């Protein structure tokens with residue numbers, strides 16, 4: 001991915017600056033500034049899933065030729081961090097509105113909530129993997145341990161629904177080379193987003209709704225969180241307003 005180009009660029013830049021310091025009398029701190037600059041890009045590459053820095057993620061809703069011909073404006077509603085009691089409320093709203101969505105599930109939360117996963121499946125929504133542990137320590141592990149964590153979540157999803165999930169959403173949208181290796185060996189597809197609602201930190205339902213509606217575009221994958229009460233509160237109006245804009249609801253990945 002872009003990380004490889006970044007490495008080549010870094011080597012060339014550092015060689016250039018090093019030669020300047022050694023032969024042309026540049027101040028030594030130019031090397032430090034260059035290193036900090038490169039480190040900054042590296043950190044941004046880790047934090048921004050849309051950069052496709054370490055691995056390729058599907059960030060926007062793929063359009064079929066049929067949809068291109070008919071001018072359809074699909075968006076994908078994606079809900080992270082369930083299953084949760086509020087997931088049932090989200091499912092009720094989606095059912096009432098006749099809308100399909102995608103749920104990225106945290107493995108360790110499944111025990112005792114298998115019925116919620118069953119309902120997600122039975123009502124035609126898509127289920128994805130959002131790690132078993134879902135914590136910051138996930139990213140400090142070697143690829144082998146990351147793979148074990150992701151597999152553990154897949155096993156829980158399969159035990160609850162009989163489904164094998166092959167889509168994965170990185171927690172917090174963070175990626176790194178070990179995650180790229182782990183997903184590659186599991187042949188799983190990373191799914192990002194194009195519109196981050198920041199519903200986990202939102203306080204004002206009206207402001208949250210307006211922000212999403214102001215920024216939403218055709219083919220957007222919208223990141224929401226089903227455990228958030230504020231998300232449940234705005235969901236009926238969000239769906240109604242998206243329908244008014246002529247938008248339809250699909251999945252964030254191409255379906256076979």
Ligand SMILES: [Zn+2]
Pocket residue numbers: 080081130134171172
């Ligand atoms: Zn999450």
